[in-house]
């Protein structure tokens with residue numbers, strides 16, 4: 377279609393050229409040709425915009441017909457349906473288009489408003505040295521902008537202009553990793569078509585405007601890494617199409633509004649690193665599609681809520697540093713889709729549910745820095761599979777069964793050996809109340825039939841006798857040895873991997 381239109385235009389130009397050949401000089405025919413293809417004002421507007429951005433002052437001369445004969449990869453055009461005229465619909469500057477680079481004094485020209493048909497404006501890593509603001513006058517109801525992405529521009533600062541809220545066609549607004557300050561303008565509530573709002577990694581303060589709840593088409597809301605304060609507005613419960621809500625690393629206070637349970641499409645909820653208090657509302661149990669529940673580092677307090685066990689699709693649960701108390705509930709053991717569980721840095725007590733080790737997909741388990749107790753009964757296979765992604769340290773009353781000939785799991789996991797605790801515990805003069813209370817719990821699993829015979833075998837008899845008496849221990853130790861070699865080179869000490877932006 378494009379080609380035939382171009383051919384049509386070119387033939388028209390040819391006819392004109394032949395008609396006026398005698399009278400016109402080359403310069404005039406060039407102008408005529410251009411006018412046939414693009415409106416002069418729009419073309420000049422584009423030249424001014426590019427001139428304000430790019431190092432190359434000759435961009436206009438090098439690309440006199442950017443929509444047709446002299447294209448540039450960062451500019452796209454569309455032909456209007458009624459009259460055969462091209463309009464600039466996309467300007468993109470980013471790492472994939474490196475030549476010419478942005479100039480050090482790059483800025484956004486007011487001439488952008490002459491590009492009335494512009495749908496996509498995306499500028500990455502362009503404003504890096506001299507300070508630039510986003511003028512309030514660039515946007516308005518006259519604009520056709522659908523997609524505005526200004527990302528990784530460290531010298532782009534100042535406030536987000538309220539006039540952005542007047543661009544009703546906007547569907548994607550990404551202003552991530554700039555230096556924007558001030559509060560999020562409430563006018564943003566006017567963007568009725570908005571599907572994605574990403575203002576992450578700025579210096580935005582103030583509260584989340586309650587008008588945000590009016591953005592009924594929104595699927596992605598990312599305000600992470602700012603200094604946003606105040607409570608979560610109840611209106612957020614109206615974002616019924618929301619799939620990703622990422623508000624981590626702000627200064628949000630108050631509780632999680634119960635209305636968030638209405639966000640039935642939610643796949644990711646990240647409220648970590650804020651000042652949010654508990655309890656986590658039970659209404660969240662209706663978030664049936666939730667895969668990532670990330671609430672770590674908030675003063676939630678209380679026990680781990682039981683409804684989490686109903687969220688069957690959960691892959692990753694992070695409740696580290698939430699001042700939680702009470703036991704690790706057994707329901708985690710039936711969440712077959714779980715790949716990462718972080719409960720570290722709380723005050724959780726009681727035993728570690730042994731069935732956690734039989735979760736088929738669990739690949740990261742951090743329960744360190746709690747008050748867990750008893751014998752750690754995770755299988756050696758599991759311990760070997762997770763390698764350094766298993767962290768049980770810092771639970772002084774948690775121990776592991778070692779046996780003298782096997783790999784020293786106590787040393788490996790950096791928790792006490794149950795044998796040494798038992799020896800100490802047997803001594804009447806050893807004074808550690810809870811340890812003595814839990815004494816029955818601390819007995820290694822292979823002691824449960826007959827302690828005295830097994831321990832004497834361990835100490836005195838040849839290894840062959842030991843195999844007869846306690847075959848399970850030796851077999852599983854061998855398995856550990858085997859699998860520990862296979863993960864030996866794994867140095868990934870990463871916490872939970874969050875998914876990238878959801879597909880639109």
Ligand SMILES: *[C@@H]1O[C@H](CO)[C@@H](O)[C@H](O)[C@H]1NC(C)=O
Nearest residue numbers: 533554555556557577578579
């Ligand atoms: C954010 O604000 C703080 C204090 O207001 C300032 O120290 C910091 O440099 C700012 N960061 C950016 C990226 O502007």
Ligand SMILES: *[C@@H]1O[C@H](CO)[C@@H](O)[C@H](O)[C@H]1NC(C)=O
Nearest residue numbers: 687688689690710711712713
């Ligand atoms: C795991 O997730 C799938 C869909 O992703 C779901 O069909 C399945 O029921 C879940 N498994 C469990 C044990 O809940």
Ligand SMILES: *[C@@H]1O[C@H](CO)[C@@H](O)[C@H](O)[C@H]1NC(C)=O
Nearest residue numbers: 697698699700721722723745
């Ligand atoms: C555990 O509880 C003690 C006593 O209440 C408190 O001082 C401590 O900060 C808590 N630790 C964590 C990690 O919440």
Ligand SMILES: *[C@@H]1O[C@H](CO)[C@@H](O)[C@H](O)[C@H]1NC(C)=O
Nearest residue numbers: 720721742744745764765767
């Ligand atoms: C587990 O959590 C502790 C404390 O929060 C942290 O220091 C440690 O690096 C974590 N371990 C892993 C393997 O993620």
Ligand SMILES: *[C@@H]1O[C@H](CO)[C@@H](O)[C@H](O)[C@H]1NC(C)=O
Nearest residue numbers: 778779780784786787793796
């Ligand atoms: C394993 O190492 C720990 C700490 O060094 C020690 O107390 C324990 O006796 C060792 N266990 C065995 C079976 O060697």
Ligand SMILES: *[C@@H]1O[C@H](CO)[C@@H](O)[C@H](O)[C@H]1NC(C)=O
Nearest residue numbers: 799800801802803804805806
């Ligand atoms: C056990 O207690 C006795 C005294 O009652 C003491 O001499 C001995 O050192 C203690 N042993 C251990 C392992 O603590």
Ligand SMILES: *[C@@H]1O[C@H](CO)[C@@H](O)[C@H](O)[C@H]1NC(C)=O
Nearest residue numbers: 823824825826827828829830
């Ligand atoms: C332990 O072994 C002794 C003999 O060595 C036997 O009398 C006792 O009944 C056994 N106890 C259990 C619980 O099997």
Ligand SMILES: *[C@@H]1O[C@H](CO)[C@@H](O)[C@H](O)[C@H]1NC(C)=O
Nearest residue numbers: 783853854855856857858861
């Ligand atoms: C365990 O691994 C060591 C080498 O790391 C090897 O010498 C030993 O034979 C292995 N033991 C078993 C039971 O596989």
